[in-house]
Amino acid sequence: MKVFYTMLLLIGASTAIHAQKVKPSIRDKFFASNYSVVKGHIGEKLDQSYENRILVQDIEHLVAPFRSRKESRMWQSEFWGKYVTSAVLAYKYRPEPAMMNTLKEAVAGLIATQTQDGYIGNYSPEHRLEQWDIWGRKYSMLGLLDYHELTSDQASLAAAVKVADHLMKELADRDGVIVNKGNYRGMAASSVLEPMVKLYRLTVKEKYLNFAKEIVRQWETPEGPNLISKADQDVSSRFARPASWYSLEQGQKAYEMMSCYEGLLELYRITGDPMYKAAVEKTWQNIRATEINVAGSGASEEMWFSGHKRQTLPVAHFQETCVTATWIKLNQQLLRLTGEVKYADEIEKSYYNALLGALNHDASEWAKYTPLNGRRLPGSGQCGMNLNCCDASGPRGQFTLPLTTVMGTGDGLAVNFYVEGQYSLTTPKGKKVVLNQQTDYPVSGLIKLSLNLPKAEEMTLQLRIPAWSEINEVYVNDELIRDVKAGTSLKIKRSWNSKDMVRVKLDMRGRVERHDANGSFASIFRGPMVLSRDTRFGGPDLITANRPVVDKAGYFDLRPVSNTNGENLWMHYKGSFVPESYKEVAAEPIEIDLIDYASAGNGTQNSTFAVWLPQVFSNRER
Structure with a gap:
């Protein structure tokens, strides 16, 4: 194993960072909009979160743990990465100088803490690779890479490369095994799969792809989480109940499991290996059927627990916001990849109920847990800091919506969510198009859609018809569209122009x-x-x-x-x-x-x- 890792370090070691990106084997069916202006209640909550949570964050507070490097068991280092990935999404939504200045400060502050050998983290040398150390490095890499992809900043990409190379060397020098590091059968540590695949895509260095494949191989070893071979099993009972709840032996950790599957989908896009996609889809189906509650989230005390059938009970530490946000993000990944309506249905339920239910009245704070019966109670600070993981995770789920409400397809546009606002995209012929939504949905089920096009163009407009909406009316101008079925994507192919109006009425009984x-x-x-x-x-x-x-x-x-x-x-x-x-x-x-x-x-x-x-x-x- 050690020899294998040493080979990984040598492969492409002298290769310069390439500007081009690796062409994926699998292309997404849906593509994010160029920009959006969201209005109504959802727009108000996005703006509140932008101004009252993200912009006011004390950046020095997030960077300080990386300077001291005295930790042996805590996870302070995840907060920086979660914050930056949220702020990047927020900037894409509202590209304002104040947010960019905050991002620049956060990235420059973190890079300044990088050691000569490439380490960015908060753990002391004698405790490296233990507990949450690799998990924190993952989030640092994700933040650096998101910032690079937003700005083309080379310093942030170079810093992420150094973090990755140092991690691979440390593992090789230790024993070459990642699934016995930290907690939860290596799921926290091996979720570093996602940034490793992104690094391969950005740098074209084969060693990162080989490392990603090695992580997946180790998943299937006896000490690993068996995320592929156990995809047919209930997520709550893949392993025996551990003696210690929060431990290496615990195999039901909801958040970390889904994070690993997000990385597996990124690897699927690169390799096209159908086994990877099948494992995620089987697990998604099981989570939805056995865990997700009426508010669109799940998990008790952070673990899967056959929660769907137990949701009427007073559940301890129910539906962690980190779980809610990651469930939304996993569904967003699958929606982009497949274009299937069922994933948008799950996002909508989770976003409008569990996610917004964790947000306080002015969006300055996120609850860590939210019951279905009881009281709204704030979470406590973690790791000696005045914020917790869910304060950092909530916006990551919240700001996924603007760029995926209306998405581009190979032959037109797809309306995934009905949210008042304007959504700018590119037509199949490369022209700018703005789709306008006039609606107070879900207060009512009435939606008006119009397109602003430079000239008429034939394309397909897809409308999501939610699975719960039994009786539907769709008109293009004054023409009634027949045979509109619940739980399907209604595809309307025609020559569209700026005078056309689509009216939708969903079943709000x-x-x-x-x-x-x-x-x-x-x-x-x-x-x-x-x-x-x-x-x-x-x-x-x-x-x-x-x-x-x-x-x-x-x-x-x-x-x-x-x-x-x-x-x-x-x-x-x-x-x-x-x-x-x-x-x-x-x-x-x-x-x-x-x-x-x-x-x-x-x-x-x-x-x-x-x-x-x-x-x-x-x-x-x-």
């Missing part, structure tokens, strides 16, 4: 879903939104059983409430419920207030909220 083996709990949905009760609005106690009144088709009538009394509130409805009664005749229906999950418990006063509505069990109805 309230839906009731029953959960657990006896249907003992109900949740209420409207479009992609899961709704919640909140003690701010009174009504019967949260623990009482109130049955939703549905129509013959099973839908629940939700009546909008416009007066929010100055509360931090996005959506507010009233619905009819039949309260529990011990009389022979059912009680008369009562009205109960429901609001969007992201707003629940997130107002100007402390309150308790509940997604889960207890339901009376009837033995006759089993």
Whole structure:
């Protein structure tokens, strides 16, 4: 093994950094828009996060741990990389001088800490490669590479190359094994796969590709996480329960597992090996089926735990924001790669519910965990710093949306999400096109789309029809498009010009879903939104059983409430419920207030909220 790593270091060791990029074997189906201007509620939250979280970050606070290099077990070094990758996305969305100055300060500050042998990190020499050391180096590389790809800055690329070369040499000098370093069967350490593949793409140095392939080979050794061979198994039970929860033996760590699969997709793009893509797709299907809850996230105490069937329980440390953001990012990877609607559906549910639900009222802080019943509680600082991993991760998920709301395809444009704003792209013939969305979705299901083109051009406009939207109307100008099916991409091929108007009406009827083996709990949905009760609005106690009144088709009538009394509130409805009664005749229906999950418990006063509505069990109805 040691010899193998030494060979990797020698391959291409004298090769200069090339300007060209490696041509991928697999091309993405969807391509990010050039820029976007997002409006409405989502735009407001993006701007708040931009100004109140990212721009105000103390850069010196992030860089300081890299100067002291005294650590033996903590993860301070991840914060810089998460911050910079978030700031790069934010700058792409709003390219303002203040954000670029902040990025320059952060990158220059980090590079100044690099040792002569190439190390960037916070660990003391005797503890290198232990605990979170390689994980931190991964995030430093990701930040440096993102900055390089944004600016073409050669110093940041050179610094990332030195970090990678030093890591490979240290591993070779030790024992050549990465999957026994740090925690979680090597998933934290071996998630360095992602920046290694990116380095290969940017430098054309074969040693980085060979190193990436070696990481994947080691995954399948007895001490590795078996991320390919166990792709058919439930993510919560791939390995025996470890004696120590946060340990090397723990194989169910949600965040790190998905980070590894993100890297595997990058390797798939380069190599075209179908085994890599199949492993990610199988695992994605299992996570969605067995772990993801009604708010679009999962994990308990940071591990997969068969959470879908347990989501009505009071769950310890539920749906870590790092897990939410990484689930969104993994789905974004798969959406780009395949163009399949199901990935956009998952992003939308997670983004509007779990992700925004972790954000406080002015977007200055992210919760580390958010329950489905309970209270919004802030996370604590970690590693002796006044921020935690989720403060750093939240914006990484949030700022993926602007550049992927509308994307380019080989033959036109794809509208993945319905968000008010303007989206600039390039047509198949290389012309600039701006797609305008006029909508308050998901407050309503009405969307108007128009194109600003220099001249008419034949191309295909794809519209995502969400899986939950059973009844849909789509008009191009005054022509009704027929056979619009839920859960599909509606493709409209024609000669488009700036006078054309597309009108979409999605099915926003309230839906009731029953959960657990006896249907003992109900949740209420409207479009992609899961709704919640909140003690701010009174009504019967949260623990009482109130049955939703549905129509013959099973839908629940939700009546909008416009007066929010100055509360931090996005959506507010009233619905009819039949309260529990011990009389022979059912009680008369009562009205109960429901609001969007992201707003629940997130107002100007402390309150308790509940997604889960207890339901009376009837033995006759089993």
